[in-house]
Amino acid sequence: MAYQDDIALMAHLMRRAGFGAGRDELEARVAKGYEATVEELLHPETQPEVDEYTLMRYQPAALLPGGQPPMGNVNWMYHLVNTKRPLEEKMALFWHHVFATGNSKVDNYDQLLTQIKLFRDKGMGNYRDLLLDVAKNPTMIFWLDNQQNHGNAVNENWGRELLELFSLGAGNYTETDVRECSRAFTGWTFATKIPRAPYGRFPWQFEYRPEDHDDGEKVFLGHKGRFNGEDIIDIVVQQPACGRFICRHLYNFFVADEPQVPAWPIESPRDQKAIDTLVGAFRDSKFDMRSILRVLFNSDFFKNARFQHMKSPAEVVVSTLRMVGGHELPAPGIGDLSMQPTYMGQDMLNPPSVEGWHTGKEWINSGSLMARVNFVAEKVGDTSLPGVRAIIDRLKAHGTLAPDQLVDGCLDLIGPVEVGADTKQELVAQAKEWGQVAWDNEAHAEIADQRAAEMLQLIVATREYQFG
Amino acid sequence: MPATQEAKKDPVIVVLQLTGGNDYVNTVIPYNNPLYRDNRKAVGIPDNQIMHLDGQYGIPQYMAPLKQFWDDNKLAILHGVGWKESPRSHFRAMDIWHTCEPVKVGTEGWLGRVAREFDPKKENVVTTVSFGPSLPRSLAVAGVPVACVGGPLENYGFLPTIQGNQRKQILERFAAMYKPAVGTGAVMDYMADTGIDSLKGEDILKVAPQKYSSTVQYPNTPIARKLKGIAQVHFADLGSRIFYCDHSTFDTHAGQNAAGSPGSHPVLWKAVTEGIDAFMQDLREHDHADNVILLMFSEFGRRVRDNGSGTDHGAGGVAFVLGDKVKGGHYGEMPSLEASKLVQGDLDPNMDFRSVYSTILDKWLKLNPAPIVNGTFEQPAFLN
Numbered sequence: 001m002a003y004q005d006d007i008a009l010m011a012h013l014m015r016r017a018g019f020g021a022g023r024d025e026l027e028a029r030v031a032k033g034y035e036a037t038v039e040e041l042l043h044p045e046t047q048p049e050v051d052e053y054t055l056m057r058y059q060p061a062a063l064l065p066g067g068q069p070p071m072g073n074v075n076w077m078y079h080l081v082n083t084k085r086p087l088e089e090k091m092a093l094f095w096h097h098v099f100a101t102g103n104s105k106v107d108n109y110d111q112l113l114t115q116i117k118l119f120r121d122k123g124m125g126n127y128r129d130l131l132l133d134v135a136k137n138p139t140m141i142f143w144l145d146n147q148q149n150h151g152n153a154v155n156e157n158w159g160r161e162l163l164e165l166f167s168l169g170a171g172n173y174t175e176t177d178v179r180e181c182s183r184a185f186t187g188w189t190f191a192t193k194i195p196r197a198p199y200g201r202f203p204w205q206f207e208y209r210p211e212d213h214d215d216g217e218k219v220f221l222g223h224k225g226r227f228n229g230e231d232i233i234d235i236v237v238q239q240p241a242c243g244r245f246i247c248r249h250l251y252n253f254f255v256a257d258e259p260q261v262p263a264w265p266i267e268s269p270r271d272q273k274a275i276d277t278l279v280g281a282f283r284d285s286k287f288d289m290r291s292i293l294r295v296l297f298n299s300d301f302f303k304n305a306r307f308q309h310m311k312s313p314a315e316v317v318v319s320t321l322r323m324v325g326g327h328e329l330p331a332p333g334i335g336d337l338s339m340q341p342t343y344m345g346q347d348m349l350n351p352p353s354v355e356g357w358h359t360g361k362e363w364i365n366s367g368s369l370m371a372r373v374n375f376v377a378e379k380v381g382d383t384s385l386p387g388v389r390a391i392i393d394r395l396k397a398h399g400t401l402a403p404d405q406l407v408d409g410c411l412d413l414i415g416p417v418e419v420g421a422d423t424k425q426e427l428v429a430q431a432k433e434w435g436q437v438a439w440d441n442e443a444h445a446e447i448a449d450q451r452a453a454e455m456l457q458l459i460v461a462t463r464e465y466q467f468g
Numbered sequence: 469m470p471a472t473q474e475a476k477k478d479p480v481i482v483v484l485q486l487t488g489g490n491d492y493v494n495t496v497i498p499y500n501n502p503l504y505r506d507n508r509k510a511v512g513i514p515d516n517q518i519m520h521l522d523g524q525y526g527i528p529q530y531m532a533p534l535k536q537f538w539d540d541n542k543l544a545i546l547h548g549v550g551w552k553e554s555p556r557s558h559f560r561a562m563d564i565w566h567t568c569e570p571v572k573v574g575t576e577g578w579l580g581r582v583a584r585e586f587d588p589k590k591e592n593v594v595t596t597v598s599f600g601p602s603l604p605r606s607l608a609v610a611g612v613p614v615a616c617v618g619g620p621l622e623n624y625g626f627l628p629t630i631q632g633n634q635r636k637q638i639l640e641r642f643a644a645m646y647k648p649a650v651g652t653g654a655v656m657d658y659m660a661d662t663g664i665d666s667l668k669g670e671d672i673l674k675v676a677p678q679k680y681s682s683t684v685q686y687p688n689t690p691i692a693r694k695l696k697g698i699a700q701v702h703f704a705d706l707g708s709r710i711f712y713c714d715h716s717t718f719d720t721h722a723g724q725n726a727a728g729s730p731g732s733h734p735v736l737w738k739a740v741t742e743g744i745d746a747f748m749q750d751l752r753e754h755d756h757a758d759n760v761i762l763l764m765f766s767e768f769g770r771r772v773r774d775n776g777s778g779t780d781h782g783a784g785g786v787a788f789v790l791g792d793k794v795k796g797g798h799y800g801e802m803p804s805l806e807a808s809k810l811v812q813g814d815l816d817p818n819m820d821f822r823s824v825y826s827t828i829l830d831k832w833l834k835l836n837p838a839p840i841v842n843g844t845f846e847q848p849a850f851l852n
Binding site: 102104105310342343344345350352353355360361364365366367368369370371373374377378381420422423426427429430433454457458461462463466 | 555557558559560563573598601602603608613614615616618625626627628629630634637638641642644645646647649652654655656658659660662663665666669
């Protein structure tokens, strides 16, 4: 059925480009059309911003969380759950994965949230410009010790990670390049920080100190000149390796799971042609993320990659909260909700190192699998939540459902979600034990609601459901 | 699996992680050292609130339950633990304690390696039981199952909100769905193994609270509840060898001694020591204490000079090992508090943390320490 395919495809787009969508939203978007939806996602400015006033009114500590966990997480979780600009927020998450900066060292959620705001505001713009903004970002400078990178005492931390993790990838530059790159960024520091006592934290400010800058000639990736940081970035983005690296990151995040980044020098992409397509867009658009994403979401390789991506803990939690509804207000309990990704292995705003998180299959271990299943099951089992109610009401509209219809209906409305034949068999076997469900009278309806909720819980407990 | 006399005697390690950086100098207090008073004008413990362990060191009154263990020679104090050039970052420092990799980013937890040694064929999925919501990296090694008990032990398992008649049926269905199926791929197989292990774990662990009966009253604190859970599983003789829990947060930058404040050092340690007291009482009452030792550690100690209301991140810290088979006493010595001997204002670690692990691995768990802690380290002799 063509319409059903449209719904399934739209669900796939919304899961990847955002955090999923309920059936009402999917139907509305299908009516608008796939390409039109992609355009809307690519133009977040056409949608209203998140209402921060409500967040601050109920959780004032979320304004400047400083050193207080979980208030930094609360601030971002509120944005993630409420955003009407899903791709904008998803790109902020993407860049947080790439430009991984952690509170363990920064010890300042204000600064980290400012960095996330940078990713939110500029994440779909020009990559070269974003890279320059990141180079000047005082949080990043501190994270990678560039304030200790002096003309007369070079510190290579930022210089190295810029090349290895933020642009070219390992194997595409030499140690000398790292050195020369680092020299070019000497003097890129931040203004002396105002001490915390007695007024607390003040925002950090980028500062360029020319007297600390090594102005000498550098030889970098075969180019010669008295390079400063901007020049390095301009050379770097022109390298074919840069396009390949960033586009492989985009593929891994939005299309299908690749091996971990350290393996990229040795293991080829699973779909070289897809990467080449994206790299073409990267080059032709002169590093315009919006253009590359347009190509990505409209491509066949994307449309055909359903359920090839292990959901990150952030995606598990945020997509669940958006689906079940009822969590829009920053009510008491938002602290614990905001820590759920941490329990599943992803402490937002605090990746374990500048390498970010290991994704794909590595999200799963005996602790995280149970945490994921139990969290989602608890939410979808709560028939008082509006999103769960909406699913059940759609099932109810059929009046009576035979066992296989209950299973199909739930798989459809919670996603649509695909499961393997063996899994489907078990779900149907369970529904058969219950017999048909009917909403024809009050007593039956109560049982039917219950059965529907239990079927949803079983579905979210499947292995297949861990993929998005 | 019924417990044999031999299985009952397998050595067990319980780790109680003090998360946040516990203040060494206010925990084991060099009360006769004038530099203590000089540096602790705000948070120094008054003399009349220090219980003397001997002529040199004391513990604060709020850690009173530990005194009996000290007097009975069952409490080993490991002084100045840490490592050279330790970071003052919570997560990085804790990661290093967990993975024994001070330079690179380690990926295997030391206790995960221990579990792999104990049970290479994964015959017992509850070899390691952790009480807390997330999987600590110290326990994490690919393929090694860990039972992570996030809430009460009675509720451990998948889909805890489904109870009653439905539960058995739903869990059977869950198990059926998680059977590895040919052709679904490596990731699905991996998830099948992980899910089935956790299900097995639930079946095994649920007998523990059911079988438990005791006269001991544990305090009503989160740490005591975790220790009680550990006791319950231990008494059920399920073959669990590694138990893990934590209490937090010891990150006392401000209000370190604020009376009654839930985050204060006194309140934190009162909860921990009372919990340990009940726990050891319980173990002894059930004749299950002989094969258990308890390790307490924190990711770093705190700065020697207080900041006016609390203390900031430091380096050298203190660890404790407690148990009926432990040779109590001081091991190592407190690094000098003299300004010229400090590193960045902090106590210079003089006992590598991997030394403490090595003694436990070699003398208690009967394993070769070197591959587990990535090196050979001197072993303080707190175990026979």
